[in-house]
Amino acid sequence: MKVELxxxxxxxxxxxxxxxxxxxxxxxxxxxxxxxxxxxGAELVRDVREAxxxxxxxxxxxxxx
Amino acid sequence: xxxxxxxxxxxxxxxxxxxxRREGYDGTLTLVGEESHLPYDRPPLSKQVLAAEWEPDxxxxxxxxxxxxxxxxxxxxxxxxxxxxxxxxxxxxxxxxVPYDGLIIATGVRPRRLPGEGAHVLRTLDDALTLRxxxxxxxxxxxxxxxxxxxxxxxxAWRLGAKVTLLEPASVPLSHAVGEQVGxxxxxxxxxxxxxxxxxxxxxxxxxxxxxxxDGEEVEADEVLVAIGSLPNTAWLADSGLSVGDGVVCxxxxxxxxxxxxxxxxxxxxxxxxxxxxxxxxRTNAAEQGMAxxxxxxNSQARKAFAPVPxxxxxxxxMKIQAHGYLRGHDEVAVVEGDLGERRFVAAYRTGDRLxxxxxxxxxxxxxxxxxxxxxxxxxxxxxxxGATTV
Numbered sequence: 001m002k003v004e005l006x007x008x009x010x011x012x013x014x015x016x017x018x019x020x021x022x023x024x025x026x027x028x029x030x031x032x033x034x035x036x037x038x039x040x041g042a043e044l045v046r047d048v049r050e051a052x053x054x055x056x057x058x059x060x061x062x063x064x065x
Numbered sequence: 066x067x068x069x070x071x072x073x074x075x076x077x078x079x080x081x082x083x084x085x086r087r088e089g090y091d092g093t094l095t096l097v098g099e100e101s102h103l104p105y106d107r108p109p110l111s112k113q114v115l116a117a118e119w120e121p122d123x124x125x126x127x128x129x130x131x132x133x134x135x136x137x138x139x140x141x142x143x144x145x146x147x148x149x150x151x152x153x154x155x156x157x158x159x160x161x162x163v164p165y166d167g168l169i170i171a172t173g174v175r176p177r178r179l180p181g182e183g184a185h186v187l188r189t190l191d192d193a194l195t196l197r198x199x200x201x202x203x204x205x206x207x208x209x210x211x212x213x214x215x216x217x218x219x220x221x222a223w224r225l226g227a228k229v230t231l232l233e234p235a236s237v238p239l240s241h242a243v244g245e246q247v248g249x250x251x252x253x254x255x256x257x258x259x260x261x262x263x264x265x266x267x268x269x270x271x272x273x274x275x276x277x278x279x280d281g282e283e284v285e286a287d288e289v290l291v292a293i294g295s296l297p298n299t300a301w302l303a304d305s306g307l308s309v310g311d312g313v314v315c316x317x318x319x320x321x322x323x324x325x326x327x328x329x330x331x332x333x334x335x336x337x338x339x340x341x342x343x344x345x346x347x348r349t350n351a352a353e354q355g356m357a358x359x360x361x362x363x364n365s366q367a368r369k370a371f372a373p374v375p376x377x378x379x380x381x382x383x384m385k386i387q388a389h390g391y392l393r394g395h396d397e398v399a400v401v402e403g404d405l406g407e408r409r410f411v412a413a414y415r416t417g418d419r420l421x422x423x424x425x426x427x428x429x430x431x432x433x434x435x436x437x438x439x440x441x442x443x444x445x446x447x448x449x450x451x452g453a454t455t456v
Contacts, residue, residue, distance in 0.1 A: 009123075011108070011378055012385070012430040015349060018437075031430025049087060053080055053356055056348040056378075058106055058126045 001045055002063045005035045009059035019054050020047035033059070066166045066324075067092040069362070070155050072145045073171030074098025075107065076348060077329025079126055080355030081169045086135045088363050094137055095163055097155070099172075101142040102190060103132065108348050110193040111217040112380050116224065117197055121190055145172065148305035150322055167362045170302070170313055170327040171355060174295035174346060179209065181271030184289040187218060199288045202226030207276055207286035209268045211238035213379045215292035216251065220381040223258050230261040230284060232268055232276070243388070243424055244398040247412050250405050250426070254382050295346060297331045312344040317370040319358040324365075326358035338372040338443070339391050339421070347377040374441045384408055387430055389437040390422025399450050403428060411436065413450050420449035 003023065012031030016024040022044055025034045040048055045062070052060045069085060071078045074096050082096050098104070105124040113119040132139070140157065147156035148168075155163045176186035185196045196218075200206060204227045208215045211233035219231045235241070240248040255262040267279035275286035299309045307321050308314040312333030315321045319334050327334070329351040333344040345354075350373065357371040379386040395414040401423075403410030409427035413420060413436070423436035439449055 013349065013376060013378060013387075014430055014434050014437075015376070017434070026431040026434075028429055028431055053083060054349065054352050056076075056108065056352065056376075 001040060001042075001048070003035055003038055003040060003048055004061040004063060005033055006057075006059045006061075007032060009057045011057045011059075013056050015054045015056060016051040016060060019051040020044065023048055024051060066090070066363070068095070068165050069093070069167040069169070070095045070097065070163050070165040071169045071171060072097045072155060073169075073173055073329065073331070074100070074104050074139075074141060075171070075173055075329070076104070076126065076351035077171035077173070077332075077355035077358075078169070079104040080352040081171060081328060081359040082135060082137060084356045084359035085363065088360060090363055092166075094135065095165075096137050096139050097143055097145055097157065097163075098139075098141045099144040100189060100191075103127070103129065103141070105190055106348075107188070110190060111187055111214055112221065114190070114193045115187075115197050115200070115218060115221045121194065124190065145301045148302055148307070150306050150325065166324065168325045169355070169358050169362065170321065170325065170331060171329045171351075172298040172301070172331050174297050174330040176291065176295055177293045179268060179271050179276075179291050179293070181276075183273070184209075184271040184276075184291045186291055187214060188295075196288070196290060200225045200227050203228065205275075205285065205287045206230070206290065207232060207284055207288070208290045208292060209276060210292040210294070211235075211252070211255070211262065211264075212242075212292060212294065213239070213377075215290070216255070216381050217379060218290055218292060219255060219260055220258070223260055223382075228261075230263065230286070231255055232266050232278075232284065233262070233264045234267045236265045238262075238264065241393065243392055244395065244412070244414070246398060246400075246405060247424060247426075250408060250410075251381070251384075251386070254384060254408065258382055295330070297333075297344070299331065314342075317372070318361045318368045319354060319371050320361065320368075324362065326362050328354040328358040332358075334371060336372055336391075337370050338374065338441070339416075341391075343375075343391065345375050347375055349376045374437055376437070384426055385430070386424065386426050387428075387433060388422060388424040389433065390414065390420075390440040391416070392422040392424065395421055397446075401450050402432075413446075415446045415450075418445050418447075420444050420446055 313327035
């Protein structure tokens with residue numbers, strides 16, 4: 001599994017960090033999401049799917065390889 | 066459960082169908098959408114799309130391939146026209162009757178309008194594309210309503226060089242939502258950028274030349290945008306027997322009747338975190354409630370109350386506004402960080418003895434996540450703002 005973050009779309013809501021704190025963080029200065037783990041383990045996939053679903057900018061994709 | 070129908074193909078409806086599939090539902094799944102577009106995102110319409118920074122394909126919420134993977138019975142360009150609860154059937158504008166075992170209502174809202182012809186509204190992608198064709202240097206735009214949508218559109222039009230007049234019936238824009246002091250700060254941003262903000266004026270109709278005010282004055286414009294709020298799309302439910310009153314009335318599980326749920330802008334549900342019924346027109350709520358409704362529909366033995374901390378953001382000029390919680394009906398506002406005059410602050414909102422919300426302008430978004438946690442935890446006002454200055 002690979003996580004893709006479309007950074008210019010990010011609106012800095014931080015919803016992804018709430019949903020998947022092991023995979024996402026926010027930049028201190030402007031809150032734009034940071035991808036901590038591009039290839040999360042299977043145990044994190046549920047959290048990432050939640051983050052994809054709650055992102056209010058549709059800026060996250062989970063690509064199943 | 067073998068047949069689920071989701072009515073409404075925007076953020077809430079999309080979240081519902083995706084959640085249903087993710088949770089293992091493999092029966093027939095019908096998604097009905099009144100617009101002919103595949104599901105797309107609305108917040109950028111009054112921002113990047115109106116500013117012509119994004120082309121329409123950028124607002125697609127999912128790729129066609131992602132959607133195809135959900136094996137949907139997708140019916141776009143078709144509106145729901147009726148609901149028969151006893152027969153468990155939805156009627157569509159193309160004459161079809163769609164039977165269901167479970168139903169999720171996510172039909173959203175439509176813009177309120179004014180009498181008279183020729184004004185723009187800003188709800189759909191087509192609305193945004195139509196308006197942006199008409200904006201440009203020197204064009205005179207009148208925006209009726211200085212709420213978040215009107216304010217964002219005014220800011221974009223100003224940036225495009227338009228001469229913008231913003232008309233607002235309240236004496237302080239947004240004061241009912243964010244309080245007078247914060248409302249004044251946001252209003253001042255329009256003034257500082259040279260937007261002609263006129264408050265305390267009512268607009269009675271759209272005319273050939275512009276708009277007419279309550280006192281008879283006519284304000285001339287090349288284009289008029291009416292942004293005076295929205296109405297829930299519930300007309301198709303009028304004879305259904307569902308309880309409808311400023312939205313589809315639901316319990317804390319987002320259930321309106323047995324196996325009938327509502328989500329997103331159209332849903333009025335009881336939020337146990339705040340102990341009150343609410344209807345929230347925020348983008349994040351649409352997705353979260355679509356997911357919650359889908360899960361509760363599938364897991365009737367293990368339903369979970371939907372108790373979110375609402376969240377919204379707004380981009381105006383160089384300001385990023387973010388708010389967590391439920392600000393309306395607050396009893397007190399306190400600036401807890403920063404300075405109102407610098408348009409860089411966090412304001413906390415008290416309702417009763419509780420911290421009900423927090424709104425930040427120009428602050429690092431990460432820094433206000435702590436406020437979200439405090440609201441979710443239901444902390445008292447004293448705990449939350451100890452030492453802060455009351456405005």
